[in-house]
Amino acid sequence: MKIYYAAPLFNDMELKRNSEMKKWLESKGHKVYLPQDESGLSYNMINADNKLEINKKIFEGDVECIKKSDLLIFDLNGRVPDEGGCVELGMAYAWGIKAIGFKTDTRALDYTGDDNLMIEGCMNFKIAKSLNELEEMLKEI
Numbered sequence: 001m002k003i004y005y006a007a008p009l010f011n012d013m014e015l016k017r018n019s020e021m022k023k024w025l026e027s028k029g030h031k032v033y034l035p036q037d038e039s040g041l042s043y044n045m046i047n048a049d050n051k052l053e054i055n056k057k058i059f060e061g062d063v064e065c066i067k068k069s070d071l072l073i074f075d076l077n078g079r080v081p082d083e084g085g086c087v088e089l090g091m092a093y094a095w096g097i098k099a100i101g102f103k104t105d106t107r108a109l110d111y112t113g114d115d116n117l118m119i120e121g122c123m124n125f126k127i128a129k130s131l132n133e134l135e136e137m138l139k140e141i
Helices: 012-027 051-067 083-094 117-122 131-140
Strands: 002-006 031-033 071-075 098-102
Touching: 002 012, 002 083, 012 031, 012 071, 051 083, 071 083, 083 098, 083 117, 098 117, 098 131
Parallel strands: 002 031, 002 071, 071 098
Antiparallel strands: none
């Protein structure tokens, strides 16, 4: 299965976790598109003259890879869901691409302990809370 892994990628911990998740998913036989590996990190490529060009390149590359994916996994870990990941999830939902969430972080956005219902709804309310749960959800797809 071709998986697009949507996740925050703005510090060393997030980059490391994303790479580890890619390796784990690949060990289960999946092809994984990880934006930090495929499109790169804009802050490593941008200078005063090329910001718009680089941002467009990354955006367009990520959009094309979402379209080609069978599944989007949205890593919901962090204080709030990543804004870019929310957009990627919305695109996947609009194009009929299945999506599931992955969240081991116990912080939540609202008093019920859940994330935003619009985000959860785009994933058909399927959010794995462990690697074992994620593996089971992947088998069901």
